[in-house]
Amino acid sequence: MNRRQTLLLAPFGVAVLAGAGFWTVLGRMKAGRFDPHDVPSQLIGRPIPQFTLPAQEPGQGFGSADLIALGRPVLVNFFASWCVPCVIEHPELMALARDGLPIWGIAYKDTVAAASGFIARHGNPFTRVARDAPGQVAIDWGVYGVPESYLLDAKGVVRWRMAGPLTPAVVSEQLQPMLRTLA
Amino acid sequence: MKALFLLALLWSGAAFAISDPAEMLPNPAQEARAENVGRQLRCLVCQNESIEDSNADLARDLRHIVRARIAAGDADNQAIEWVVSRYGDFVRLRPPMNASTALLWASPVLAVLGGLGFALISRRRTPAVPEPLTEAERSRLADLSPP
Structure with a gap:
């Protein structure tokens, strides 16, 4: 040639x-492994921002102090009844909860009735549920859409964040290995 | 009529997403500063619009926060830093100079250097001036060309 x-x-x-x-x-x-709109979290390696949020049925509300007092890895999940990808990731949350991972939910910009209806319809993976109707605490966390999930270590430091639904690929390739390093 | 229309076009300013005048600060100077700050901040929902231009809920919330901070006495860059500390540098529509954006800022220079390099290389490749015609070729050419 x-x-x-x-x-x-x-x-x-x-x-x-x-x-x-x-x-x-x-x-x-x-497969949910890549999101061109993804914005890296500023919280990785940093303690969670201070907040307290009121209760959302069926769980009791919580704040940053409660998350730190828990003293073990916990997944904080921002969700909303109006959010379609939240429905997609829900089976993954249910499976993680069954496997013993504490998941604390924050209903983002939702009404009490709609959020509790969502949990009643799809099952409750949450140990505690709070509500952030104005979405101000979410901004402190750097949330820019729902669902978003934050994995905290036992000291309340953010180790991992997923902006978007937890798909089986995301759970097995990112979340589970991260959980093993925290265990 | 046409002139009127053109005049109207000239007059029309930028359109912003502030749909509710109640969002605006009562102090016009502060409102102008808040708009200037908001125009530098990316709406993370639409990503190619500033929070002043976007109709997304998150953009509206951030507009409120920027205005609240400006009204509370924040300098423009303090208000921007507040948002950047939560969402990172990507939220600035004008990227800052740092290690991760160095390539981005250097790209115009790199493009010019690349073009210059390409031009130099292709110049060097141009074949040398062809050999002058021999006497035989010249007479053949004279025969072929019309007088």
């Missing part, structure tokens, strides 16, 4: 590479 032929083939090579890259990205997006 001479130089001219190589040059003629080069655009096709570039197109094939771009196509392969695009295909990989789409596959990762579909």
